[in-house]
Amino acid sequence: MRGAVIHAPGDVRFEERANPAIQAPTDAVIRMSATCVCGSDLWDYRGINPVNGPTPMGHEYVGIVEAVGSDVTTVKPGQFVIGSFFASDNTCEICRAGFQTSCVHREFVGAGGAQAEYLRVPLADGTLVATPDLPSDDLLPSLLAASDVLGTGWFGAVAADVKPGATVAVVGDGAVGLLAVLAARELGAERIIAMSRHESRQKLATHFGATDIVTERGDEGVARVKELTGGLGAQSVIEAVGTQQSMLQAIRSARPGGAVGYVGVAHDVTLPGEELFYSHVRLLGGPAPVRRFLPDLIDRIERGAIDPGRVFDLELPLDQVAEGYRAMDERRAIKTLLRP
Amino acid sequence: MRGAVIHAPGDVRFEERANPAIQAPTDAVIRMSATCVCGSDLWDYRGINPVNGPTPMGHEYVGIVEAVGSDVTTVKPGQFVIGSFFASDNTCEICRAGFQTSCVHREFVGAGGAQAEYLRVPLADGTLVATPDLPSDDLLPSLLAASDVLGTGWFGAVAADVKPGATVAVVGDGAVGLLAVLAARELGAERIIAMSRHESRQKLATHFGATDIVTERGDEGVARVKELTGGLGAQSVIEAVGTQQSMLQAIRSARPGGAVGYVGVAHDVTLPGEELFYSHVRLLGGPAPVRRFLPDLIDRIERGAIDPGRVFDLELPLDQVAEGYRAMDERRAIKTLLRP
Known part of the structure; x- marks a missing residue:
């Protein structure tokens, strides 16, 4: 099969790779329906995270089950x-407490490189969720968003304890920040302040439910x-950047x-411990x-209640994955969807 | 009246001070029934916090209302x-969200110095709670503990999200840590690990509900x-020290x-932000x-369900307040109760 491999900062290639196969009886292999480029992939692309030799890329995926190991019971080929x-x-x-990303048996699915035609998914029963039917093509972007950016924005809103009627602020206008706005709206927030200085992202934030836009950053923000x-600050704040300033x-x-x-x-x-102590602000994330x-x-x-797929403002064939990275790196695109 | 005043590290004196009076219509003045020395008072006593000239000391109090301002409606003289x-x-x-210590009108009651015969309490309606009747003398220590150390340990347990059946760890074996053990028990914790290396404190922790004692500190702890x-860590941890190591x-x-x-x-x-991010641990305090x-x-x-007053292992007349500080500084006492 073919898939994306990063060789050095700025150097993503679409090339031949070995076909993934069932390695453990709990594995599944899926044929990719759509995948995408994550803001966190740019840390490698920009050389901020070290690139140690050629590495398969991508960790967001939706697809059709191709094969399952002998212990897999909840998903089957064709789903x-x-x-x-x-x-x-x-x-x-x-996991039962709801923190599956810290599962005692967790494995990084992205190690297999999801920006590819096929992907091995370990612990298929605990990891994959099948849709009731094969979804229509127009739902693919939204379902793909659920694989990471929507789920991440949603966790941000839940971790920030967003409640009906709440006032919420969102720091960061990438795909995760924008979908945190959507999550806050779905969780019943009355007022949602999106912090963004980019017009196209402000528009999408407003579409997703932002009631106010703040363009200032840092202390001015x-x-x-x-x-x-009213001088108090927001009840819930979602942080979707990851820098000292944004925190x-x-x-x-x-x-x-x-x-x-x-x-x-x-x-x-x-x-700063003292500041946090006297702030009385609760922190949860990860x-x-x-x-x-x-x-x-x-x-x-599937009910059509949310359309998170709108964060994809660039769609390319998978073999043009390198352009997908470039467009996001140069901020020409919020998020790139790739179809094999 | 007479009250405690710190003049320099290690120099606490019991001396004549002006009688407090009603200054605002929302004030009350109380006659002290009992007061005490707090672990946080030792930061001044030890010179870790600067002492800028003679300063009245003490911020824990129970007493009889002596006078109230014209706007006070919920408490009255004699209560x-x-x-x-x-x-x-x-x-x-x-306040309505439950964070009264960050009230938009908050004032530090301790500015008046509670280790004294009388104390002015601002915002009496929002600050003071009257008991149904005059309590019996043997309840005084427990009621006094509620003024700070019990309420603080309790908040620690609530902030640590202690739930019925939970496994809880408590870092710190001062009065607050010991009463956090009591709070965890009252909130239904099944297993309570007290971290302490002092035998008398271990005993009290066990009395308050600790099921396990850990004497190791830092990484070994x-x-x-x-x-x-089971290799996982506790569901709820209460931190009651305030240092880098203990956090x-x-x-x-x-x-x-x-x-x-x-x-x-x-x-x-x-x-450390990265460690906190990957820890998936929720933080709330202050x-x-x-x-x-x-x-x-x-x-x-009053129902006799809890006896937090047992953290007072030294009782002195108020005029011996200096000895009360010395005993705690030298760790001869966990906490000193003072009666005028």
């Missing part, structure tokens, strides 16, 4: 499935959120007794346990 | 009352907690999806909103 970037047994104590919330902006935008859900992968972040939310998200998508 | 170290209006949005919890020990003792409630006043703490819990705590004490 359309969605899974998360971490495989999980979905039965251990940590915080001051603007306070102004909009502090998120914490300082929350009111005492409020919560920050942080889902931007943290890079060189250190949090790699989103997308599996927890998948059945609900699939249901909302 | 026995308990309040928290921060005065709060108990009506603003932050973490390893021991993991050993006791990391708390975070690392919690399982993914678990929560840390931190109530030790943070001193020179910086939290100055305990004791007022939220006071009615419930008073009820439990």
